[in-house]
Amino acid sequence: MKSSPQDVRWSIGDLAGRFELETHVLRHWEDKGLLHPARDSAGRRYYGEDDAYRVAAIIASKESGMSLDQIRTLVDASADGRRDALKQHLVELDRREAELARSRHMTEHALECRAHDITTCPSFQAHVADIVEGTRRGLPWVNGHGTHSS
Template sequence: MSIGDLASRFGLATHVLRHWEDVGLLAPERDGGGRRRYGRDELVRVAIILRSQAAGMSLEQIGVLLDAEAPERHLVLEAHIADLDRRMTEMQRSREMTLHALSCRAHDVANCPGFKKGVQDMLDGDPSTLVQGLPATARRTAVLG
């Protein structure tokens, strides 16, 4: 299939596929005219890239994941599992706080003792570590103000 067909199938812009090729995630065949031709293998790779990005992996990590010869593959995957576990714990805490806020009778949940329990670990912790659990964009905002 053409680059346009593949991009369309996944709802991507063609420049995204070209970028992934530039960073080594894709290596499509070329036809006689030099046009990219994507087959089933590339289709699977794009699906893996998208699913991995949705799970929070960087393109660099995905490159290691897709490189069967990468010696650091298991280290990258173990670090990603640890990150997923940490984020799942944070999401569960956030869910519990949100459910509490929905049922809380306090007009100001920040003053609700039950709601405060959801952030007590942060209140008890080292202020320099409080932004580590945030996504990168939120960390930059929290640090930069």
């Protein structure tokens, strides 16, 4: 017979081990208000199934680049600003995605370029000539004002 979520009780070490974390990480998240473990009569923390799902959400959110403050807003049902925090995170993800696309494009160009040293590549030189001449500032693939084409 399968146990109910109320029957599950993990120690801090057991829960940390399930997620390959050090126990101090769970304590830190508790200090930051992200976790609220129950306590036994001796004051030892214990965690249930709901806590495990919360830890999984924290880890997934951290891996997506969210700060602990953003995550606290995400996992706290009473917190205001959840939608705003998520919208801000989407803006940041879009920025990072564009940055990665520009980096990929530059790397692919360098890989396919006949010039061993990209700085001697005629296409690259043409792409940044106005910066070198002083008529424009900043690289287009860094500040988003253009693309590098071969």
